Structure formats: structure tokens, C-alpha cells
Amino acid sequence: MASSFSRILSSKRTIGVLTFVGSSVTAGLLLHREHVSAGNPVRRSYPASAEYPDLRQHNNCMATHLTPAIYAKLCDKATPNGYTLDLAIQTGVDNPGHPFIKTVGMVAGDEESYEVFADLLDPVIKERHNGYNPSTMKHPTDLDASKIHSGNFDSRYVLSSRVRTGRSIRGLSLPPACTRAERREVERVVVDALAGLKDDLDGKYYSLTQMTDKEQQQLIDDHFLFDKPVSPLLTCAGMARDWPDARGIWHNNEKTFLVWVNEEDHTRVISMEKGGNMKRVFERFCKGLKEVERLIQERGWEFMWNEKLGYILTCPSNLGTGLRAGVHVKLPLLSKDPRLVKILENLRLQKRGTGGVDTAAVGGVFDISNLDRLGLSEVQLVQTVVDGVNYLIECEKRLEKGQDIKVPPPPLKQFK
């Protein structure tokens, strides 16, 4: 629950400006949301109108909402770490649009970006997250896996189950902006904490710079190894700088709990297993996350979180829960049914190919996961996936018997 977190928020002294004591960062400090002050103002030789990007060919959320007026208002501002609007939007300027999905088109360089550039980020967040309004709404965090029901799928259909999220370490800049020293500090903090995990979570860290060829091959075979980002959406945002310095993969001995360090976020946390026991996957997910959180807190660190935006991550699309819960599921008959798109839409689910985002389905096997991230809790989203996948399996079974299927009613509008 968020309650343990809010206890920390209320008990620590609030501080106006994020500062670092001495030359090395040994403990993260808490930042109170309302008192973010900008860093040194950015000096320009050209007026904002001469610098405003040409977005006429563009179709991403940033391009939709960055008016010349908002640009002029924000272009001189910087976060305390020196991150600027131009840096935040660079990826959206460089990547006009994706053929299948409307991309976000901007990133955060640090926690304060969401505050300093709120005039742009709030409408972007609202568009991306179904009307969620950060200035008026609160995001619920709920990591109590016991609340999930019917979370064990028919394994004749569900081949594997997986839940992932991201976590950022408060006090350190995010991947688009972090310096080499900060990135190494993230690695140190996280690896230190993971070393404290025990029992079914006992595991090992493999640094990308130091892994042996044998270890690398094993990680590839396990489908655990992540590659240097090649997508221009990520490289234009500066996330691949200094690769592979301070990047690595940790996983437990059972290979069911996995943490990526310093890829697109400080950490990506993944719980997975073959078969359809989503409930167990989610239980491990919650337990692991809470343990890691406890371990970093023991050392004076915490995750970036606030009650408006939930967990703070690099891409605004991952705010809130940052959670993608999904299955690989065999739906050969349903995959040919023209109603599938509508069914998924009404179940608040999305389909991807089994290679992940940007891939196509193979042999009627889909990656089905939740669409939403922000404004609903982890428990709510996982239950949505559970209910939705059960419904899809029912449809497939009916089609097998030659029976008709129904498109479920759309959900009630959440955030208007």
C-alpha cells in the first residue's frame, strides 16, 4: 500500500531545493512537491519564436500540445539539475510519428521535470492517460496481491504470464539526463539492495561491461538480455549515452524475477513464469518490489513517487503504476475475428506481437496486456488483465464449439 510511503513523506522534513552535500552522493534527500525551484535560467541568443520547432509533419502528444505560447513560457526554464525544455522535447522533434501508435514525444530528465514543465506535461499526460488530470487528481498505489481473484489461467491457452514496472531512485537524474557518475550511483544503490534479497528471490547481478561470453549467451537464451537501444525514440532522448557503462541485469536463481538496471529507466522490474498463474506472478512481483524498497530505504534512499503521478519514470506513458501485466495467449480463431479489436478496446487491453512492442503476432499467439498505467492501481490493472484474458479465452472456446461471441460493453469513462 502507499500508506508506508506516505508515512515517510509526512515524517521527514520537507526541503525547498534539491541539494547534494559534499562531492559524492551517499543518501537521497526528499523533495517536497510544491517547492521545486528552477535552476539557473537558460540564456538564449535567439527569441523563442526563432527556436520553436517545426512540428507540421508531426503526430505525437508533445507536438499536439506544444503551442508557441507554451514554448515561449517554458523555454527559459531549467530544473535544478539543469534539464531544459529543449532537451525534454528533442526526441519528439526528431521523431515525427510512429506508424502504429501515437508516441508521447517527450521525456523527463529528472523528477522535477514533471513540475517545471507541467504546462506541457500535464496536457500530454491527460491525453495519453485517458483524461487523467495531474493538477486535480490522485493516483492510487496498491501492491496487495491477495486481492486478485481468478488469476490462474487455462494453460492450454496462456503460455506465459508476466508483470513489469519501473522504479526510479529519488535524488538521481533519469536516463536521458544522468551523468556517468549518477548512472553508476544508481547501479551501486540497486545492486547493493538486490544483494539483500533471499530465498526464492536470491539471485545474481550481471554487469553488461563485465559479463563473460558464457554468461551473455545464457542470458540471451533465457530471453533476459537487453540490447543497446536502437529505437530512435530512445537514442534521440540520450538514453544510450556511455553504453554499456553501469548497465546490467539481475535475476533470481529461479529465473522468475528480473531487474534491468539503467536501460530506459533506473530500474525495470519483471516477474514472469511459464504458464497461466498470473496471481503467483503478481504476488512475487509485489513481494520483490516491497523487499527492494525496504532494502534501499535501509540505506537512506527511496523511490520517486508522489500522489499526483504515482511512480515517476522517464517516459510520461509509464507514470502511475508503470505497470504492464500481460500474457502470451493462443487465440487462433479469435485472431481472425474482425471483432477482436473492439473486444480488446472495451476490455481496456492492447495486443502486441510476441516480440514485444513494434512486433507482429505469430501463429495466433498474442501478447495481451493492460492499456492503462495511471489513475488505476496495480491491483485494479492486474485484475483487468485477469478478467479480460479470461473473457478472451471464453470467446476462443465458444468459437471452437461453433458458438457465437459477444463484444463486451465498454467500461465507464474514468477521468472526465
Next chain:
Amino acid sequence: MAKNCHNDYKMKFTGEEEFPDLSLHNNHMAKVLTKEIYGKLRGKSTPSGFTVDDVIQTGVDNPGHPFIMTVGCVAGDEECYEVFKDLLDPIISDRHGGYKPTDKHKTDLNFENLKGGDDLDPNYVLSSRVRTGRSIKGFTLPPHNSRGERRGIEKLSIEALASLDGEFKGKYYPLNGMTDAEQDLLINDHFLFDKPVSPLLTCAGMARDWPDGRGIWHNDNKTFLVWVNEEDHLRVISMQLGGNMKEVFRRFCVGLKKIEEIFKKHNHGFSWNEHLGYILTCPSNLGTGLRGGVHVKLPKLSTHAKFEEILTRLRLQKRGTGGVDTASVGGVFDISNADRLGSSEVDQVQLVVDGVKLMVEMEKKLEKNESIDGMIPAQK
């Protein structure tokens, strides 16, 4: 441009904590950058806000190239070569044959000083080309410039080029807003440059905001071409089919001088100093920034055991016909001068003319199954 706020923030970490891991690297920057040099330079920034981390990022991100020893750093503005001289001087020395910080570079764009060059055998020499780059004083360079600056460079360039006439009368095609027909024609003419995909360039930030502010100008005869805001502010190219390098060089020199005069009139001359010659983004292009070359058929010579050595002695380099980073096709090579700094434009084109002439003669000998051992030149 903006003051680099991020550098103040970075100074809160020690040089040790920030020093890049260069253990797997093989580029000029990695060979020169020590913790001492990094420690000395990391607190500095040029007036426009470029820092040593900005200079080296491309070299950190790109450990090494399989065929060539890359430079591994770029300049963000003219002042970089002064502010970061502790790093850049040794790199320049390594890259440019021992060029010292006290050396002076000679500029010679008098085409009349070139001897010969009008008689390269067109049965072998398919095309001739001379290119260079120019930076416009008062603007930061492609790794660093803002959209406003880049557009300013484009605007100034369009004005300057529009005033050319005679054999240099031509037209500007902005990359943004080119029609499909125009684009196809430019591709067919081999004029159109693409968004950089090489990580050597993208990691240095040169592809930002593409294609904003970029374009191509060429004369009506299609023999003189200017790229605006690609890897440098301007890349100036003179080219034609066949082997008349003399004519290509004449047009090159005359055209460049005309363009330079126009920019000077607008109070934005070209960046140049007597130590480094013409200031460009990549330290490898300092001096003349000149690459004079031909596409030449050398199927037999190129497979000869001494081919590489001959090239080295002639102070020439080979590339595939797609340019740097490509392989040769059908025995046709792109042969050009290897040097840029410490010798003049005339010197460098003379080497190409003389060297290619010799290599074509060698090719002809090899066709007749005769030995070329007696023709191997001394080191130039």
C-alpha cells in the same frame, strides 16, 4: 546558445566518478584522454556552453571503427579548439602526422598553382571531385547549435548563394518541403544527402531536429554543390564526370572565393586561423578540410599485395564508391588525399593528381601482366 547548467551540476561529482570507461576503446580521444586532462578540463566551458563531456561523447559511445581509427571527439564551436587544447592538441598531432601546437598551416586556393590534372585517363577515372567544409563565424557548430542558430545559418547561406551568377548560378532546395520530383532528381544526381545514420555523427548530436534548416544548393550545370547544415555549416563540392581534376579544382577555388566574399560582406566570414586553418566540426577536417578524389577503376592494382603500401606512400586513402564506411564495388575505388592539416589545398590536390596518374599507369602495366615493382614510389 545557452549556458550549460548541467555542467555546474556535474561538478558536484568528482572527476574520478565521472571519468568514462575507455578500456575497450580504440579512437584518438581514448588514446589521449587521461584522468589528469579530464580533471583539468571538466570545469571549463566555452562561452556558448560546450563542455569537455560534450566534446568526447561520440568517442565514449563509439569505441572503435573496424576499418579506420576514428577521432572520437568533435568541436561545438570555434572556441573549443582553444579551451580544450590540452585534449585536442595531442589528438590533432596524432591524427595529422605530428602537427605541433606551434605549427602554422598554409592556405592556398590559387588553382593556377596546380600542375597538370587535366589528363587523367577517362577510361579509368570515372569522375573527379573536390570537397571541403566551411564554418560561419559567429555561429556554433552542428553538434551544439540550436534550431534558431541553424536556421540563421541557412538563411544567410541562401542569401549568399542566391547572389552567385554565371557558371555558379543555381538554386536552393530545402530538405523540408522538397517535392518528390525534386527529391528523386537530386538522388539520381547523387547530390542528396541523407539524415546521418552513422552513430559517430548521431551520438555527437548532429542529426538533431532533422531536417529543419538543412538543404542543398547546386548550380544549374550540376557541377558545384553546397550542403547546408549537414555535418558542418557548409560542405562545398565541385565535381564532374571524367578525369579533368584541373577543371574541378578551378571551379572549386573560384566558387569558394566568391562565396567567402559574400559571407564576409554580411559580417560572417569563414572561421579560420593561421594555426588550424579552416575550423570544422571534426578535428580530422581541420586545415584545408579538403578531400579531393576520383572514382577510379583499379581492379588489378587493388588486389596487388602492395596496394595499401602504395597508397600510404602516395599519401592517399581508399574508400568504396559510396563514400566513407562503404566497400568498393567492381574494382572501382574512391581514391583521395589522406592529409588535411599542414599542407595546402594545392599540395593535397597535386598529390591526388600525381598519385592517381601513377596508379592508372600501374593498372595498365598489370593488365599486360608486367611487373610494377620498379614503379613503387618513395614515401611522399
